[in-house]
Amino acid sequence: GYGMANRDWEIPNTAETKFRIGSVTKQFTAMSILLLQEAGKLTIYDPICTYIEECPEAWAEVTIEHLLTHTSGIPSLTDFPEYRQFMAVRTTPQATIQRFIDKPLDFQPGAEWYYSNSGYILLGYIIAEVSGQSYQAFLNDNIFEPLALTGTGYDDDRRIIKNRAVGYEN
Numbered sequence: 001g002y003g004m005a006n007r008d009w010e011i012p013n014t015a016e017t018k019f020r021i022g023s024v025t026k027q028f029t030a031m032s033i034l035l036l037q038e039a040g041k042l043t044i045y046d047p048i049c050t051y052i053e054e055c056p057e058a059w060a061e062v063t064i065e066h067l068l069t070h071t072s073g074i075p076s077l078t079d080f081p082e083y084r085q086f087m088a089v090r091t092t093p094q095a096t097i098q099r100f101i102d103k104p105l106d107f108q109p110g111a112e113w114y115y116s117n118s119g120y121i122l123l124g125y126i127i128a129e130v131s132g133q134s135y136q137a138f139l140n141d142n143i144f145e146p147l148a149l150t151g152t153g154y155d156d157d158r159r160i161i162k163n164r165a166v167g168y169e170n
Helices: 022-038 064-068 093-098 117-131 135-144
Strands: 004-006
Touching: 022 064, 022 117, 022 135, 064 117, 093 117, 117 135
Parallel strands: none
Antiparallel strands: none
């Protein structure tokens, strides 16, 4: 590694530095959905309303596959003007979904492609609902531990994680 893991304390990056991987997490989410499909607990062709309580009528045609491929039409909450105000607020998946559940679709499901973080929040929610575990527990039990990914885990800013880098924005 090079650069600083923590600028304030002048701690350099090393091979042991742990980074928050942000949207790279989507690969673990997609793998989790496919593991649940392999176990016969869902299919990617299922409508998401099968798994979401009080699912809006606008989402009736949206499938898990649409969420995985960013073709659902569900607007991405990270594009909302107020996103910066609530992004660091600790919340539940259900409360986060409430921020976009009543928004109109940007396009008909399957008609276009647009990167949607909302879709992956919904996938995480579906993983928890179908598996009966938290998203974090499912990843630990089904990906990280079986594959011996000892340097990989679910980040929680309330825990002290040795060698964790601090994120910065310019």
